Amino acid sequence: MNLDFTPEENAFRDEVRAFIKDNYPADLRAAQNEGRTLTKEEHLSWHKVLAKKGWLAPSWPVEHGGTGWTPTQKYIWSEESARADCQGVLPFGVSMLAPVLYTFGTEEQKKRFLPDIYNGKVWWCQGYSEPGAGSDLASLKCKAERMTADDGKEYYLVNGQKTWTTLGQFADWGFFLVRTDQNSKPQAGISFLLIDMTSPGISVRPIITLEGGHEVNDVFLDNVKVPVENRIFHENQGWTCAKALLAHERSGIAGVARSKRNLEKLRTIAGTERSDVGGSLLSEAFFRRKVAELEIDLTALEFTELRTLAGESSGKGPGPESSILKIKGTEIQQRLQELALEAVGHYGAPFLREGQGNNLGIGPDYADGLAGEMFNGRKTSIYGGSNEIQRNIIAKAVLGL
Amino acid sequence: MDFSFTEEQSMLRDTVASYLADHYDFDKRRAAVGKEPGWRPEVWKAFAEELGILGAPFSEELGGLGGGPIDNMIVMEEFGKALVVEPYLGTVVIGGGFLKHSGHACAADLIGSVIEGKTLFAFAQAEPQSRYNLASVATTAKKDGAGWTLNGHKAVVMGAPFATHLIVTARTSGGERDAGGISVFLVDKSAKGVTTRDYPTVDGNRASEVYFENVSVGADALIGTADNGLPLVEKVVDEAIAAVCAEACGVLSRLHTGTLEYTKQRKQFGAPISSFQVLQHRMVDMFINVEQAISMTYMANIKVSDDAERAKAASAAKVQIGKACRFVGQNAIQLHGGMGMTDEMAIGHYFKRATMIESAFGSVDHHLARYEGLSLGKAA
Helix, strand or coil: CCCCCCHHHHHHHHHHHHHHHHHCCHHHHHHHHHCCCCCHHHHHHHHHHHHHHCCCCCCCCHHHCCCCCCHHHHHHHHHHHHHCCCCCCCHHHHHHHHHHHHHHCCHHHHHHHHHHHHCCCCCEEEECCECCECCCHHHCCCEEEEEECCCCCEEEEEEEEECCCCCHHHCCEEEEEEECCCCCCHHHHEEEEEEECCCCCEEEEEEEECCCCEEEEEEEEEEEEEEHHHEECCCCEHHHHHHHHHHHHHHHCCCHHHHHHHHHHHHHHHHHCECCCCCEHHHCHHHHHHHHHHHHHHHHHHHHHHHHHHHHHCCCCCCCCHHHHHHHHHHHHHHHHHHHHHHCHHHHCECCCCCCCCCCCCCCHHHCCHHHHHHHHHHHHCCCCCHHHHHHHHHHHHCCC | CCCCCCHHHHHHHHHHHHHHHHHCCHHHHHHHHCCCCCCCHHHHHHHHHHHCHHHCCCCHHHCCCCCCHHHHHHHHHHHHHHCCCCCHHHHHHHHHHHHHHHCCCCHHHHHHHHHCCCCCEEEECCCCCCCCCCCCCCCEEEEECCEEEEEEEEEEEECHHHCCEEEEEEECCCCCCCCCCEEEEEEECCCCCEEEEEEEECCCCEEEEEEEEEEEECHHHEECCCCECHHHHHHHHHHHHHHHHHHHHHHHHHHHHHHHHHHHHCEECCEEHHHCHHHHHHHHHHHHHHHHHHHHHHHHHHHCCCCCCHHHHHHHHHHHHHHHHHHHHHHHHHHHHHHHHECCCHHHHHHHHHHHHHHCCCCHHHHHHHHHHHHHCCCC
16 A cells, blocks of 8 residues: 555656646637636537547547556556646536446447547437436336337437436437336336437527526427437446446536635635634634535545546446446535535625626625535535435445344 | 514514515515616515514504514514525614614614615625624824714625614724724615615625715714713614624524434435435424424524623523534535435525524624623633
């Protein structure tokens, strides 16, 4: 057991740092600094730079475009990306669908879909949750009936509603869980379909969230025809794909590197803000202690994640333990948001409209939008399987209760 | 010992509740706060003329209903349930408080005008550097003949866009955080040299940055005595804390009952999610928080008139309420799941107001420190 980086790993860190410095898109950096809502192109600009470099998808198998990095190299990569405040690569195609494709897809499906995920040509969205199927995802009702067209080709006729579809307003394609067997047990009658979002019968309606932003959507499917060859894995066995995907979604959710970066920001804010007695807020015992506790919790999470990563490198996939990362990771993110809002005192109150950018000119710039981030951040303990559901998973799958 | 309300107080609650039920549902409120001017002057007019509640805490000889803090508490709790944005706190509780306690020569006239709904106050106290320290005042008032000249910048002045008058703390002597040397002034918002930058706040209210540039006011603008305004400010702010705690009780009870209702009708895994023990315990803890908040709010409003107990009572209540706002607010969203995250459901709007109340007139940390000082003395 040791924590030292080898000379090769240190050289790799230098290489990563230099690459980010020299190649991070200037207009994306400007948009981030101004705090404005990103355009579709801006969302993809860093993705495209990484794809060209070959660093887009460190976790993919090498034959499909993965980097072949060791867990330590992946760790260094995510740490440096967060340190430089790089926009995260959108997860829908790269980290959610792709593992399902290369694990369960046919050779033809891999060839057809993986390259466009890699080069950022196709924007994917997720069609999992439904108004009546949230935590109880397996109770989903969106119905797909197998039909035969006049030309003899088979297709599914899909009807239903999906919800909480993140950035679905930009999506070209979506991966959907649909019910193909009405009569079996809930988990047994589900199939995993890839659907072209331009298909007739699909409509996308914005959901405005409590802080005023538009990130998630309802997706309505009305007699949408989906060719049978767009199904991944066997009919009625889509739940197997769904579970694999959710485990991946959970492991990424810890967000250690990003929380480290946000902790730095919090320290800067609290070091700048005045306390009641005139010193810096960070010099006040009560605030120092909260920041220190958070740092310790974050360290514990980091080492738990490192242990999980080390387990993965020895061939174990992300197991139910990844629920720990989801619970602790989201709790820490939320506490960071609460503390940042506490730190700015009165200037947490002004409302920042979506897309307004953080140059309100009311109070310090770093205060702009902090309340909105805190409100929006409440979603993290709800999505990807709520933290209550994660505890159920640990109780059942890890503790055997 | 008696925790019951008088007949007049019960009538006051019924009057307010029934008016708000008819005129202040969630959709009406949302429409009003989403556009200019961000409030409904006609509602204020009704408060004054139809309901007569703007006189609730004033004596009958001033034209009021003869009540006090308990009456403010009743009004504010009902306002919390409906997320009322009209400035009762700034005008009646704070403005009225300063006028009542100061014995200002114009107090009777101004209180009359408040009761009629014509004069509205906003409390211009916080400054960019002040955090929650009431003595941290950099805005200056310099003696100028018989009157005064004001210069400075007041931060996040709640309700200022709706106000006709500002109540301003300014330094007439001493250093930036000295307890002595603070004076309180009444300034017409339309006075020359007063400029404001108005904006919406995250909880659907409105506030302003207020700038004073060589604003001349007469001798009669001074409220209370020169250089010794801080005790008066502390007293009125403690009364405002007692009132905002009552508002919080209304907000918290809606967060709790809304969550109970939602979890009873929301089905997952073939059962209402309210049947899951882990959620039941959470809702029990929310309930305990709400009950404790109500108890502390009663305590604070009973003791706020007693100068010997007032400060400790207000800070203790604010600590309890601040913690309850966070716990109940966050768990209400959590138990609503994704639906709790939508702008369309009322629950998120109660959560946002609860979050802002958490830090209003000082955060949990601020009031814990104040309480420690009052109860335990200075640490060695």
